Amino acid sequence: MYWIRKEREREMAKKKQPELSFIDGYTKGLKDKEYTNSLSSLTGSIINGGWEGTGAYGRGVQASQADTLFKNNRNYFISNFRYLLSESYVEHGIIQTLVDLPVDDAFRTEIEFKTNELTKEEKAQIKEYMEEHDFIEKFKNAIKWARLFGGGALILMTGDDMSQPLDIKKLKDKPIEFVDVDLWELYYGENRDPKDVHNYNAGNFEKLLYRPEIYNYYEIKIHKSRVFRMEGRRAPSFVRPRLRGWGFSVLETIIRGFNQYLKGVNATFEMLDEVKVDVYSINNFAMSLMSPQGEKAVRKRIMLANQLKSFLNALVLDKNDSYESKGHSSSFSGLAEVMKEIRYQIASDLRMPLSKIFGIASSGFSSGEDDIKNYNTMIETEIRSKVRNNLAKLYKIMASIVLGKEIHEVEISFGSLDYETPKDLSIRKNSEFQRMMICYSHGLINAKEVKEMINKQDILPTSIEVNDKIFETQPLQLQIEEGKPDEETQIGIKDLKTRTFTSESEKAKRREQLLKELKELDNV
Numbered sequence: 455m456y457w458i459r460k461e462r463e464r465e466m467a468k469k470k471q472p473e474l475s476f477i478d479g480y481t482k483g484l485k486d487k488e489y490t491n492s493l494s495s496l497t498g499s500i501i502n503g504g505w506e507g508t509g510a511y512g513r514g515v516q517a518s519q520a521d522t523l524f525k526n527n528r529n530y531f532i533s534n535f536r537y538l539l540s541e542s543y544v545e546h547g548i549i550q551t552l553v554d555l556p557v558d559d560a561f562r563t564e565i566e567f568k569t570n571e572l573t574k575e576e577k578a579q580i581k582e583y584m585e586e587h588d589f590i591e592k593f594k595n596a597i598k599w600a601r602l603f604g605g606g607a608l609i610l611m612t613g614d615d616m617s618q619p620l621d622i623k624k625l626k627d628k629p630i631e632f633v634d635v636d637l638w639e640l641y642y643g644e645n646r647d648p649k650d651v652h653n654y655n656a657g658n659f660e661k662l663l664y665r666p667e668i669y670n671y672y673e674i675k676i677h678k679s680r681v682f683r684m685e686g687r688r689a690p691s692f693v694r695p696r697l698r699g700w701g702f703s704v705l706e707t708i709i710r711g712f713n714q715y716l717k718g719v720n721a722t723f724e725m726l727d728e729v730k731v732d733v734y735s736i737n738n739f740a741m742s743l744m745s746p747q748g749e750k751a752v753r754k755r756i757m758l759a760n761q762l763k764s765f766l767n768a769l770v771l772d773k774n775d776s777y778e779s780k781g782h783s784s785s786f787s788g789l790a791e792v793m794k795e796i797r798y799q800i801a802s803d804l805r806m807p808l809s810k811i812f813g814i815a816s817s818g819f820s821s822g823e824d825d826i827k828n829y830n831t832m833i834e835t836e837i838r839s840k841v842r843n844n845l846a847k848l849y850k851i852m853a854s855i856v857l858g859k860e861i862h863e864v865e866i867s868f869g870s871l872d873y874e875t876p877k878d879l880s881i882r883k884n885s886e887f888q889r890m891m892i893c894y895s896h897g898l899i900n901a902k903e904v905k906e907m908i909n910k911q912d913i914l915p916t917s918i919e920v921n922d923k924i925f926e927t928q929p930l931q932l933q934i935e936e937g938k939p940d941e942e943t944q945i946g947i948k949d950l951k952t953r954t955f956t957s958e959s960e961k962a963k964r965r966e967q968l969l970k971e972l973k974e975l976d977n978v
Contacts, residue, residue, distance in 0.1 A: 526710075531696060533604040533686070533703040536638050542705070543602055548712070551811055552804050553602045553704065556829075557594050560837040563869025565590070567849050571861040580849070583856045587632060593848075595634035596684050597841060604686035605637030605700035608844070609676060610851065617668060617675040622851050626858035637700050640681065641670040665699070682844045704804070711799040718793050734759065805832040830871040842866045883913050 532538060542549050567577065584590065592608060599606030610620065611631040669676045686701030705712075734756060742748030801808050807825035808814040846864040853861050890907055893899045899907075909917045 528709070531693070531702060532705060532709065533697060533700075536603070539602055539703060539705065548715070548800075548811065549705065552708070552806065553598055555810055556806070556833050556837055557597045557601065559871065560833045560841075560868070561590060561594055563871065565845070566867040566869075567845075568865040568867055569861055569863055571863065572853065572857075572859075576853075576857055576859070580852050580856050583852060587630070589632055589848075589852075592632045592634045593841075593845070596682075597837065599634065599636035600684040600686050600701065601704045603636045603638065603700075604697060604702045606684045607635050607637075607640060608682045608684070608848070609633045609635060609671065610680045610682070610848075612680070616680060617677055619677050620679040620851075622854040623860065625851065625855045628855065630855055635671065637698075639671060642666040642698075682848065684841070684844065708800055708803045711796060711803055714796045715793075715800060718789070718796055722789065722793075805829065826873070833871060838868050883911075886911055887913050 543553065544550075567580075572580075596606040596608045609632070611633055612620070612625065613629050665678065667678055669678065669681055686703055687706075689697055689702050736742070736752060736755070739752065742752050797808055797812055797814070801811055804811070805828065807829050809825070810829060845866050849864050849866075850861055853859055887908070890899070890904050890913075894901065894904050905918045908914055
């Protein structure tokens with residue numbers, strides 16, 4: 455009886471429920487199905503990773519999730535694509551500029567090799583040898599390959615057994631050649647004994663892994679002492695093995711901006727073909743297309759119209775026909791601003807000013823000096839600071855080649871990168887000349903040294919010939935202060951040869967008078 459009563463109650467409850475309309479029933483059916491559209495991923499990330507739960511990478515709003523960063527990573531390096539980098543360097547002027555220009559600017563000023571172990575004449579001989587063998591240019595090329603491919607080197611070819619360690623004591627008068635190569639021309643040959651890897655100490659483990667004893671250069675075995683490596687930007691340890699111990703290319707960081715730049719240029723190129731559209735209004739055009747003869751006649755009329763318009767600069771139409779030319783100048787609106795922002799992105803990725811990459815001068819209230827200072831700082835940190843060690847080693851080797859002399863300490867000094875206006879240059883030279891004259895007048899340097907300094911620093915437009923016989927006398931002010939004026943000194947002062955100083959007061963009086971006359975002479 456109990457079960458019968460329960461069954462009746464369920465039937466009565468069903469009868470009391472209102473009947474569902476067609477819309478209600480359809481809506482209820484949707485709850486059992488899943489529909490997706492373009493906003494499904496967004497809503498799903500908000501529900502699962504935002505306010506209603508915890509997503510794959512933790513709780514938070516969509517803006518704080520790492521999904522976007524994951525999707526915008528390539529997860530491969532273009533540094534490993536030799537063909538792509540080589541072709542891009544040759545075909546795209548911007549890539550060639552961003553690779554070459556910082557290196558050329560870094561070596562724009564003269565390099566000074568400072569050492570106390572060589573005389574001026576010996577330094578001049580080494581400098582002449584470097585110029586004859588085009589050393590600086592080849593050294594620059596090796597740096598450029600390091601920036602483009604992630605690694606480069608300068609090989610010292612000596613003509614003997616290249617697989618043996620370099621002995622700089624035996625290089626005197628040997629035929630030497632410097633060869634700049636990129637990392638793809640150097641294959642790792644023989645490595646150290648595997649037992650050495652287990653006997654490493656702090657600081658040399660990476661060298662054991664990525665610095666072979668022998669390199670293969672087009673089937674020529676070359677000992678590591680003859681190869682002066684130059685690496686690109688250093689990669690994190692997690693991805694470093696994928697670069698085989700070298701650095702990565704400077705192009706890795708600009709792919710996104712450069713792709714946008716190429717797309718903007720290509721879009722502009724395509725839009726130029728569509729900037730002018732001719733519109734012909736032909737009487738009974740639709741009816742004419744209904745027959746083959748009519749279509750043929752329309753084609754002929756348009757062809758003739760285009761020929762007349764192109765060659766005769768005149769157009770003849772039927773009274774009921776019309777012609778209109780519409781220019782799509784609106785298609786270019788905003789394009790210049792977009793390209794400007796893309797250029798900014800490329801410049802920021804490279805830490806180079808627009809004037810260096812694109813030749814665009816500074817606008818507005820900016821003079822561009824701050825941009826150039828930042829660019830010069832980049833050159834100092836990324837290029838000059840990294841090549842000093844190799845330059846010092848190679849200079850020591852060239853000292854052995856040219857002089858047969860072994861030197862131990864060399865300091866590399868680069869000139870300033872700051873650009874001087876003609877006015878600034880004149881002020882600087884005047885200041886340097888005044889300092890020379892002050893040192894000379896106080897006897898700190900002689901006249902010969904003054905002339906040498908004037909010639910070295912290009913104070914005057916022409917060089918001065920240094921003659922020791924002309925500078926046997928002391929500076930006049932020093933003679934006056936000592937009370938012993940040189941009898942052979944001729945400065946236009948009357949009776950200088952016969953002057954004598956007996957008392958201290960007279961000496962002081964005469965000294966003051968002579969200094970006054972000397973000052974007047976300087977003013978003249």
